[in-house]
Amino acid sequence: MVKIVVDPGAGFCFGVDEVIRTAESLLKKGEQLYGLGEMVHNAEEMKRLGTLGLRTIDHSRMNVKKPGKVLFRAHGEPPSTYRLAKELGVDIIDGTCPIVARLQKKLNRVYDIMDHDSEQLVIFGKPDHPETIGLLGQVGGHALVVTTMDDIKKIDPDKNVFLFSQTTMDPDQFREMERGIKAFLKKGKVDRKTALIRSDCTICGQMKKRKPGLATFARKYEVILFVSGRNSSNGKMLYQFCRSLNPDTHWISGSDDLELAWLEGRRSIGISGATSTSREQLESVASQVRMLTSSLQ
Numbered sequence: 001m002v003k004i005v006v007d008p009g010a011g012f013c014f015g016v017d018e019v020i021r022t023a024e025s026l027l028k029k030g031e032q033l034y035g036l037g038e039m040v041h042n043a044e045e046m047k048r049l050g051t052l053g054l055r056t057i058d059h060s061r062m063n064v065k066k067p068g069k070v071l072f073r074a075h076g077e078p079p080s081t082y083r084l085a086k087e088l089g090v091d092i093i094d095g096t097c098p099i100v101a102r103l104q105k106k107l108n109r110v111y112d113i114m115d116h117d118s119e120q121l122v123i124f125g126k127p128d129h130p131e132t133i134g135l136l137g138q139v140g141g142h143a144l145v146v147t148t149m150d151d152i153k154k155i156d157p158d159k160n161v162f163l164f165s166q167t168t169m170d171p172d173q174f175r176e177m178e179r180g181i182k183a184f185l186k187k188g189k190v191d192r193k194t195a196l197i198r199s200d201c202t203i204c205g206q207m208k209k210r211k212p213g214l215a216t217f218a219r220k221y222e223v224i225l226f227v228s229g230r231n232s233s234n235g236k237m238l239y240q241f242c243r244s245l246n247p248d249t250h251w252i253s254g255s256d257d258l259e260l261a262w263l264e265g266r267r268s269i270g271i272s273g274a275t276s277t278s279r280e281q282l283e284s285v286a287s288q289v290r291m292l293t294s295s296l297q
């Protein structure tokens with residue numbers, strides 16, 4: 001008998017879960033709902049929401065006719081999107097995750113009080129990620145986004161640094177970035193002790209917990225099937241982490257990607273996923289794996 005287990009720590013994060021529930025409940029009431037951008041980086045889930053009636057639009061198509069409403073996703077939006085919605089007279093439902101909203105406010109506050117001649121804002125994140133675009137909007141675009149260690153050289157070594165992070169980044173990489181920035185600032189004219197004025201690891205608590213939990217899970221099973229959309233940055237990071245601990249890890253978007261060869265002769269199979277992968281998707285992959293493994297016996 002093959003042991004097939006779904007990772008108890010996997011499933012949608014709180015912010016994504018909330019926004020999807022909001023979308024579902026409005027759509028079930030028959031509301032005309034437009035999602036501004038993908039609600040979740042997960043093609044299967046977007047397809048499911050599409051069948052419930054959710055239409056996905058981009059910022060250039062925000063002028064939806066009433067009674068249609070526009071839903072903002074958990075990643076948040078820059079102030080310019082709220083202004084545009086107001087100008088267009090569009091009804092919005094704000095699905096911004098409260099943790100992201102808090103970070104937006106925090107950045108805004110720091111930006112207001114900092115000395116722009118001697119201090120600079122740095123965000124560890126992905127420049128094209130919607131959350132980072134929303135964060136940049138809080139400070140009029142006046143922050144440097146660093147993703148790789150190579151980006152550190154773009155920092156002004158003669159200015160002190162306020163460092164923050166996109167909520168979905170890897171905590172270990174944040175610490176590495178922090179060390180790299182500290183070392184880089186030693187080259188500049190700023191006081192070494194105060195150069196990194198504030199380093200705030202604003203990575204979401206759910207993200208911080210995922211890696212230790214996944215580490216235990218990945219080592220426990222012979223094969224790991226990691227389920228997530230290919231465009232999920234969190235999915236890519238967690239998959240790579242899982243694979244570093246268990247080389248027999250396979251990244252799939254859903255049951256259709258399963259290969260029999262991965263399951264043949266295995267006694268234990270673990271199924272995990274990104275914070276943008278629902279429990280339902282993980283359970284559906286588990287059922288398919290059960291079917292395939294029983295056909296092999």
Ligand code: SF4
Nearest residue numbers: 013015097099167204
């Ligand atoms: S990862 Fe955390 S901060 Fe980001 S949307 Fe999910 S719960 Fe909110």
